[in-house]
Amino acid sequence: MSVLQTLQERSKNTCELCASTEGLTQYILPPSLNENVDNSILVCKTCLDQIEGHVEMDVNHWRCLNDSMWNEHVAVQILSWRMLQRLRHEGWPKDLLDMMYLDDDALVLARATGEHEDEANKIIHRDSNGVVLEAGDSVVLIKDLKVKGSSMVAKQGTAVRNIRLDHENAEYIEGKVDGQNIVIITKFVKKT
Numbered sequence: 014m015s016v017l018q019t020l021q022e023r024s025k026n027t028c029e030l031c032a033s034t035e036g037l038t039q040y041i042l043p044p045s046l047n048e049n050v051d052n053s054i055l056v057c058k059t060c061l062d063q064i065e066g067h068v069e070m071d072v073n074h075w076r077c078l079n080d081s082m083w084n085e086h087v088a089v090q091i092l093s094w095r096m097l098q099r100l101r102h103e104g105w106p107k108d109l110l111d112m113m114y115l116d117d118d119a120l121v122l123a124r125a126t127g128e129h130e131d132e133a134n135k136i137i138h139r140d141s142n143g144v145v146l147e148a149g150d151s152v153v154l155i156k157d158l159k160v161k162g163s164s165m166v167a168k169q170g171t172a173v174r175n176i177r178l179d180h181e182n183a184e185y186i187e188g189k190v191d192g193q194n195i196v197i198i199t200k201f202v203k204k205t
């Protein structure tokens with residue numbers, strides 16, 4: 014039995030992402046060089062065109078990932094993971110990703126195409142009003158903040174100049190208050 018036939022059989026001739034029965038083809042997970050059942054997925058033309066970037070992403074179409082991410086075949090899980098990553102700035106795909114589990118080998122392959130690190134999803138720090146914060150900006154505290162690990166309280170209205178950004182976490186910035194470097198949560202500051 015060919016790879017395509019195996020895919021058709023396991024999927025009962027439906028797109029393994031959205032369950033459509035129209036225009037089905039075999040998709041080989043990049044960057045694989047050889048086709049085999051473990052790195053192939055049966056997808057419809059609607060899915061394929063968006064996967065390959067020929068047309069704009071139709072966010073609502075990809076609600077189907079809610080089901081496909083739980084598919085028993087790892088290749089389908091990986092492709093679902095990649096599409097969720099592309100869409101994760103929409104919010105709900107991020108929630109699905111948080112629920113998803115891929116083992117280490119699958120995760121390495123899933124990340125191979127870099128979908129998880131595209132521009133739209135860079136870590137962006139925003140203040141309490143949603144204004145983008147950059148390193149070197151000045152902010153004021155909008156409430157009294159206890160400083161972790163000390164008895165110090167940074168008072169509401171305190172100005173913090175020349176902030177630094179935590180590059181791992183969009184919720185944290187650092188800055189000096191009373192000569193002491195402290196970590197501040199972005200939702201408690203306002204850019205000045």
Ligand SMILES: [Zn+2]
Nearest residue numbers: 028031057060
């Ligand atoms: Zn499809």
